[in-house]
Amino acid sequence: MSTNEIEHLITVLGRLPGLGPRSGRRIALALLRRRTTLLDPLRDALTAVSERVVECPLCGNLDTCTPCRLCTDERRDAGLLCVVRDVADLWALERGGEFRGRYFVLGGLLSALDGVRPEDLGFERLYARAAEETVREVILALPATVEGQTTAHVIADHLEALGRPVTSLAQGVPVGGELDYLDDGTLSAALRARRPV
Amino acid sequence: MSTNEIEHLITVLGRLPGLGPRSGRRIALALLRRRTTLLDPLRDALTAVSERVVECPLCGNLDTCTPCRLCTDERRDAGLLCVVRDVADLWALERGGEFRGRYFVLGGLLSALDGVRPEDLGFERLYARAAEETVREVILALPATVEGQTTAHVIADHLEALGRPVTSLAQGVPVGGELDYLDDGTLSAALRARRPV
Ligand SMILES: [Zn+2]
Ligand SMILES: [Zn+2]
Numbered sequence: 001m002s003t004n005e006i007e008h009l010i011t012v013l014g015r016l017p018g019l020g021p022r023s024g025r026r027i028a029l030a031l032l033r034r035r036t037t038l039l040d041p042l043r044d045a046l047t048a049v050s051e052r053v054v055e056c057p058l059c060g061n062l063d064t065c066t067p068c069r070l071c072t073d074e075r076r077d078a079g080l081l082c083v084v085r086d087v088a089d090l091w092a093l094e095r096g097g098e099f100r101g102r103y104f105v106l107g108g109l110l111s112a113l114d115g116v117r118p119e120d121l122g123f124e125r126l127y128a129r130a131a132e133e134t135v136r137e138v139i140l141a142l143p144a145t146v147e148g149q150t151t152a153h154v155i156a157d158h159l160e161a162l163g164r165p166v167t168s169l170a171q172g173v174p175v176g177g178e179l180d181y182l183d184d185g186t187l188s189a190a191l192r193a194r195r196p197v
Numbered sequence: 198m199s200t201n202e203i204e205h206l207i208t209v210l211g212r213l214p215g216l217g218p219r220s221g222r223r224i225a226l227a228l229l230r231r232r233t234t235l236l237d238p239l240r241d242a243l244t245a246v247s248e249r250v251v252e253c254p255l256c257g258n259l260d261t262c263t264p265c266r267l268c269t270d271e272r273r274d275a276g277l278l279c280v281v282r283d284v285a286d287l288w289a290l291e292r293g294g295e296f297r298g299r300y301f302v303l304g305g306l307l308s309a310l311d312g313v314r315p316e317d318l319g320f321e322r323l324y325a326r327a328a329e330e331t332v333r334e335v336i337l338a339l340p341a342t343v344e345g346q347t348t349a350h351v352i353a354d355h356l357e358a359l360g361r362p363v364t365s366l367a368q369g370v371p372v373g374g375e376l377d378y379l380d381d382g383t384l385s386a387a388l389r390a391r392r393p394v
Pocket of ligand 2: 253254255256257258264265266267268
């Protein structure tokens with residue numbers, strides 16, 4: 001049908017998350033049709049991140065400098081350490097713009113099903129980091145799933161035994177959320193966490 | 198939040214067909230996490246097609262040799278010329294494996310709405326090609342849409358005036374198609390084109 005080079009591009013594109021053979025073909029064709037405006041910029045962008053982006057040894061964020069900009073920004077509060085599952089969640093919190101402290105990226109969650117144990121994640125490094133003098137509060141910003149809450153529980157137990165203050169994200173009704181579209185667990189959690197108006 | 202290089206990669210990814218900022222972020226992260234298995238192969242595949250893939254001057258197909266392999270394959274019937282809208286449709290026909298002739302890629306369809314006229318597409322080149330001695334039949338494999346059928350009609354009128362035999366794809370019930378899920382137009386067309394069993 002087409003050349004080996006095009007077939008190979010379609011295969012690689014189809015391996016990207018959320019894509020498959022069909023979307024891979026559509027994207028490959030768009031790239032071939034728009035070389036200067038789409039294909040070349042994408043290739044150059046990939047080359048740039050491949051050569052320059054590294055993982056921050058302190059927090060696990062991705063940046064072109066090391067330590068990353070979030071770890072060295074003096075305007076951020078080094079007393080607040082926010083624990084996130086991965087860089088995607090870190091980015092989500094940064095888009096929110098509310099949090100102005102430091103991060104620790106776990107790189108995953110504990111999972112009996114997938115055999116992920118504390119030693120597979122960076123728990124020792126997290127505990128060492130949380131034990132530093134400057135840290136006043138550890139905020140667990142982990143998913144409100146079984147694995148997220150199990151992971152949060154294990155970390156909270158350990159840090160509380162060390163006497164470090166630990167908090168976690170509030171669970172409740174999403175902003176703009178209709179009550180009858182919420183799952184029961186969220187509604188119950190919001191009710192338990194009710195506050196005076 | 199993240200670096201300019203990562204932001205730029207997300208922007209470029211988000212411009213690909215079917216993607217947006219959210220899927221762009223997800224794909225960028227996957228690429229950064231899997232550099233040797235995903236990022237580098239994608240960059241190399243893009244470089245390869247960028248440097249080597251050209252448009253066939255005879256048929257409009259994309260290939261690394263010119264004329265393309267479909268135009269020079271002696272096992273294919275040069276007497277059958279199949280007119281398609283674009284390379285995506287050519288690939289779809291090649292995946293089917295039924296057609297073993299040559300192609301002509303129009304690169305678009307006539308459209309009063311979008312102001313696409315016959316001179317904007319390759320009609321003169323198509324007519325010259327169809328007039329060649331070797332061509333026994335021109336097959337119009339154009340979409341069963343208003344624009345596709347308008348385009349087919351204009352081409353068929355011209356070629357029939359030149360005395361060239363023109364056919365088009367049969368319209369009917371898709372293989373495996375339930376009748377009550379079909380739109381009325383398809384069902385009517387299938388009824389009109391009914392054949393003895
Ligand atoms: Zn960092
Ligand atoms: Zn060709």
